[in-house]
Amino acid sequence: MYNISIQxxxxxxxxxxxxxxxxxxxxxxxxxxxSLDFASLGDFIEVSGNVTxxxxxxxxLCLDEFDYKLDFPIKETFAKTSLYEEYGQETEIKEGQFITxxxxxxxxxxxxxxxxxxxxQLPNKxxxxxxxxxxxxxxDDSGFIQDERMAVFxxxxxxxx
Numbered sequence: 001m002y003n004i005s006i007q008x009x010x011x012x013x014x015x016x017x018x019x020x021x022x023x024x025x026x027x028x029x030x031x032x033x034x035s036l037d038f039a040s041l042g043d044f045i046e047v048s049g050n051v052t053x054x055x056x057x058x059x060x061l062c063l064d065e066f067d068y069k070l071d072f073p074i075k076e077t078f079a080k081t082s083l084y085e086e087y088g089q090e091t092e093i094k095e096g097q098f099i100t101x102x103x104x105x106x107x108x109x110x111x112x113x114x115x116x117x118x119x120x121q122l123p124n125k126x127x128x129x130x131x132x133x134x135x136x137x138x139x140d141d142s143g144f145i146q147d148e149r150m151a152v153f154x155x156x157x158x159x160x161x
Contacts, residue, residue, distance in 0.1 A: 003107040004038055004043065006080060015040035025115050030055035032114055036074065045078040045108065051117060057126045060132035072121050078108060 009017040021034040031107065036049035051074050109135045 002110040004022060004110055006106050007039045009038045021110055028055060030118055034114055043080050047076045049074050055096050059125050059128035059132060063131045064128055066128035070121060
């Protein structure tokens with residue numbers, strides 16, 4: 001659906017192909033706009049540009065759904081031919097050396113590229129706002145804050161041996 005042919009990149013002026021993406025990535029409920037340039041650099045294809053949009057996330061504290069704004073640069077490198085022969089043994093990858101191997105494929109899947117890029121940009125802790133109190137909690141008789149979602153654990157009986 002959103003595949004860029006390596007041949008189209010090679011045949012374009014200056015071997016650079018511009019592509020604008022404006023669609024939903026349904027698996028993660030994200031509306032994404034991206035402006036991408038695919039540049040042929042010999043044995044490699046470099047993708048650079050910017051990604052903006054919103055993704056629906058669930059707050060880790062209150063579990064409410066909220067919109068998270070995305071705005072980040074993208075820079076990826078693809079190898080046209082397999083790198084396995086060059087790196088046959090186990091090697092350490094350093095910053096700037098991460099390259100996706102196309103294994104001889106003649107197209108780049110833009111949808112998958114954007115999906116992976118968005119996933120990597122998500123925060124570790126998803127919180128709907130700085131003032132999130134974490135849902136409907138109430139204090140019990142001892143003064144501890146109780147989360148009603150955890151009430152089921154009060155009925156667990158543990159036998160001591």
